[in-house]
Amino acid sequence: MKLLVAVDFSDPTDLILKVATRLATSLDASLWIVHAAEPEPDFVGYDAGPEVVRGQVAKELRDEHRQLQEYADRLREAGVETKAMLVQGPTVEALLEMVEKQGTDLIIVGSHGRGMMAEILLGSVSQGLIRAGRCPVTVVPVVKQDD
Numbered sequence: 001m002k003l004l005v006a007v008d009f010s011d012p013t014d015l016i017l018k019v020a021t022r023l024a025t026s027l028d029a030s031l032w033i034v035h036a037a038e039p040e041p042d043f044v045g046y047d048a049g050p051e052v053v054r055g056q057v058a059k060e061l062r063d064e065h066r067q068l069q070e071y072a073d074r075l076r077e078a079g080v081e082t083k084a085m086l087v088q089g090p091t092v093e094a095l096l097e098m099v100e101k102q103g104t105d106l107i108i109v110g111s112h113g114r115g116m117m118a119e120i121l122l123g124s125v126s127q128g129l130i131r132a133g134r135c136p137v138t139v140v141p142v143v144k145q146d147d
């Protein structure tokens with residue numbers, strides 16, 4: 001069985017990975033940790049020019065790739081067969097493309113619970129995966145706790 005867990009590097013990522021680890025262990029499944037990075041901008045309106053932006057984007061991608069590899073190493077140490085992948089493009093579409101390529105059996109994603117108005121205006125990755133995906137989606141509720 002193949003599981004794909006989508007991460008965005010927000011605070012709840014550790015919780016989502018913990019749930020993914022439990023599922024992978026109980027199902028004797030392999031796990032892909034995937035992050036969909038923003039696509040490169042088509043237009044850059046900075047006076048410094050696109051070269052500066054390309055450098056910033058490249059650094060962000062390296063940092064994100066390094067973080068994904070750290071997550072994968074941690075899960076491998078816990079006994080879960082894990083691979084990490086950084087994809088670039090619109091989040092839902094990039095994740096669904098990865099699901100198709102890897103023959104994923106289950107998607108695991110967090111839900112930030114931003115509220116109905118934010119969902120209407122911004123959309124939702126979990127909603128998009130549920131609507132357009134061809135395999136089951138497990139949504140890990142992530143609620144920000146008051147300090």
